[in-house]
Amino acid sequence: MHPVLPWLGGIAVLSFLPLITRTAYDQYLLNVIAINVVLAVGLNIVKGFAGQVTVGHVAVMAIGAYASAVFSVHLGLPFWLALPAAMAVCAGVGLLVGIPALRLEGAYLALATLGLAESVRIVISGTEWLGAAMGFEGIPPPHIGGFVMETHFRYYFVVMPIAVMGIYISFAILRSDMGRAFKAIREDQLAAAASGVHVAKFKLIAFVLSALYAGCAGSLKAHMAPGYLNPNDYSLQEMVTLLLMVIFGGIGHIWGAVIGAIAVTIINDLTQDYYTYRMAIFGGVIVLTVMYMPRGIGGMIEDFWVRKRFAALRAATKARQAAP
Amino acid sequence: MNLLEIKGLSKRFGGFRALSGIDLNVRQGAVHGIIGPNGSGKSTLFNMISGVYLPEPGSQIVFNGTDITGKPSHEIARLGVARTFQMLRIFEGMSVIENMMVGHHGLTGYSPLAAVFGVKSVRSEERRVRAEMMELLNFIGLADYAEMPAGEMSGGQRRLLALGRAMAAKPKLLMLDEPGAGLSPTNVDILLDTVRALQQRFGLTVIIIEHILKLVMDTCETVSVLEHGEKIAEGTPAEISADHRVIEAYLGREMKDEEVRDFLRSA
Numbered sequence: 001m002h003p004v005l006p007w008l009g010g011i012a013v014l015s016f017l018p019l020i021t022r023t024a025y026d027q028y029l030l031n032v033i034a035i036n037v038v039l040a041v042g043l044n045i046v047k048g049f050a051g052q053v054t055v056g057h058v059a060v061m062a063i064g065a066y067a068s069a070v071f072s073v074h075l076g077l078p079f080w081l082a083l084p085a086a087m088a089v090c091a092g093v094g095l096l097v098g099i100p101a102l103r104l105e106g107a108y109l110a111l112a113t114l115g116l117a118e119s120v121r122i123v124i125s126g127t128e129w130l131g132a133a134m135g136f137e138g139i140p141p142p143h144i145g146g147f148v149m150e151t152h153f154r155y156y157f158v159v160m161p162i163a164v165m166g167i168y169i170s171f172a173i174l175r176s177d178m179g180r181a182f183k184a185i186r187e188d189q190l191a192a193a194a195s196g197v198h199v200a201k202f203k204l205i206a207f208v209l210s211a212l213y214a215g216c217a218g219s220l221k222a223h224m225a226p227g228y229l230n231p232n233d234y235s236l237q238e239m240v241t242l243l244l245m246v247i248f249g250g251i252g253h254i255w256g257a258v259i260g261a262i263a264v265t266i267i268n269d270l271t272q273d274y275y276t277y278r279m280a281i282f283g284g285v286i287v288l289t290v291m292y293m294p295r296g297i298g299g300m301i302e303d304f305w306v307r308k309r310f311a312a313l314r315a316a317t318k319a320r321q322a323a324p
Numbered sequence: 325m326n327l328l329e330i331k332g333l334s335k336r337f338g339g340f341r342a343l344s345g346i347d348l349n350v351r352q353g354a355v356h357g358i359i360g361p362n363g364s365g366k367s368t369l370f371n372m373i374s375g376v377y378l379p380e381p382g383s384q385i386v387f388n389g390t391d392i393t394g395k396p397s398h399e400i401a402r403l404g405v406a407r408t409f410q411m412l413r414i415f416e417g418m419s420v421i422e423n424m425m426v427g428h429h430g431l432t433g434y435s436p437l438a439a440v441f442g443v444k445s446v447r448s449e450e451r452r453v454r455a456e457m458m459e460l461l462n463f464i465g466l467a468d469y470a471e472m473p474a475g476e477m478s479g480g481q482r483r484l485l486a487l488g489r490a491m492a493a494k495p496k497l498l499m500l501d502e503p504g505a506g507l508s509p510t511n512v513d514i515l516l517d518t519v520r521a522l523q524q525r526f527g528l529t530v531i532i533i534e535h536i537l538k539l540v541m542d543t544c545e546t547v548s549v550l551e552h553g554e555k556i557a558e559g560t561p562a563e564i565s566a567d568h569r570v571i572e573a574y575l576g577r578e579m580k581d582e583e584v585r586d587f588l589r590s591a
Binding site for chain 2: 169252
């Protein structure tokens with residue numbers, strides 16, 4: 001059986017999801033969740049697997065969104081071409097963001113990417129042909145012939161399959177030799193290199209892959225009704241929300257990132273009215289998660305599973321060691 | 325025939341000369357020991373051979389006929405040089421079998437794109453790698469722990485895993501950095517038996533850095549002695565045992581021949 005088949009089954013099952021939603025708003029929320037899943041799963045590749053601390057991810061998403069908007073509005077490209085073109089632009093950006101990662105580690109890399117994130121937002125806010133602070137309007141929805149996906153219901157059948165395939169690709173990559181190389185870099189670069197892993201190359205690949213996901217998410221966001229982008233949607237607050245998804249879900253766990261994206265998007269929506277306190281709450285949850293549940297929900301589930309599986313083995317080893 | 329030929333290898337860190345003009349030849353198939361007091365440059369030597377540090381001009385390292393001076397770590401590894409680390413540096417957040425599979429990275433042949441498209445050959449290659457690594461784990465006695473996170477292993481098991489990961493690359497040259505450190509005498513014996521078994525089975529050349537003199541004297545055919553970044557002696561264990569400079573390097577004073585023999589017998 002080809003490994004993609006179960007995922008196609010997943011798409012088929014999820015196709016029924018909009019039927020149980022009552023309002024167009026619920027359908028909108030489903031689409032936002034799907035887009036955030038793409039974003040979080042992508043961030044997980046560079047942060048969770050390759051272990052590179054980047055906080056510039058929203059900037060890459062912004063570049064993807066605006067590139068896609070420019071391609072379709074100014075160049076007249078249809079969505080189906082604007083999406084891959086925007087992703088290609090983001091791959092280039094990912095490569096640029098990755099270069100400092102070859103020299104910087106941890107907090108220093110975070111600072112460098114933070115600088116990038118803010119400067120992108122500020123540049124967009126001041127650029128007339130990108131709509132400046134007023135925002136970019138009139139981005140057309142995707143269409144196949146005369147069938148236009150302008151409603152959230154129809155758009156769901158664009159974003160949901162892409163999100164599911166995004167998860168599949170992430171699994172395929174991370175369970176491959178390359179995924180193991182990423183994790184080895186995260187664990188110990190010196191030992192990874194001594195095992196024959198080309199550390200610099202794989203770091204850059206991780207950044208590029210992750211940027212491809214961010215570009216895809218950005219483009220999906222741009223073409224979703226009402227086809228409007230605002231630079232303030234790519235601020236540090238959004239980055240905190242995105243980090244929360246990955247950290248709460250469990251760094252280095254693909255399903256963790258998916259669960260985190262779903263949970264945080266819904267919580268984010270339910271707490272709309274408490275906007276002023278939300279960032280404080282999110283920040284607090286990140287700190288508490290890092291302190292008491294450093295590997296997130298995904299890590300907790302894995303720990304439980306591992307403990308159960310190896311309890312017997314460990315007991316046997318101990319008994320053998322205790323025996324004279 | 326020499327598998328490794330080092331000429332005039334030097335390294336300084338700031339004002340400190342870690343290695344000054346070391347010449348070292350390691351014969352194909354040999355088990356070569358390197359001893360010396362703390363700070364004598366043993367680990368620096370390994371780090372230079374494996375490409376962690378850049379050598380200074382005038383240094384030359386030739387491995388298996390290829391000049392590897394100044395090449396990056398991963399390329400040297402792929403040419404067939406594997407090593408362990410004093411601090412082990414196993415991938416604690418990965419399972420035991422994954423650690424082994426990273427070790428086999430240079431010999432795993434498929435593109436990531438093929439993995440995305442779920443090509444059949446990728447799955448058969450993954451099966452091959454997994455099966456080979458299981459066989460190796462079996463050989464070093466860790467097969468039961470294949471799926472266990474490496475971070476959960478005991479000290480002795482970690483040392484074995486570090487050895488296994490190095491072996492996973494099917495190296496021509498295996499460099500062990502203090503393999504016996506922190507092990508009980510029983511575990512040292514287990515480890516040594518494993519190294520010997522691996523060496524015979526795979527026709528390896530092995531370089532061992534060690535503090536435990538007995539381990540070196542029992543295992544190695546040739547021993548080089550470093551002190552203050554210089555090679556002060558080289559020869560068979562018997563010759564080294566008779567060398568007064570070696571004893572001085574370790575004990576810091578002159579000893580009579582009988583004393584030397586007693587010391588080495590007790591070590």
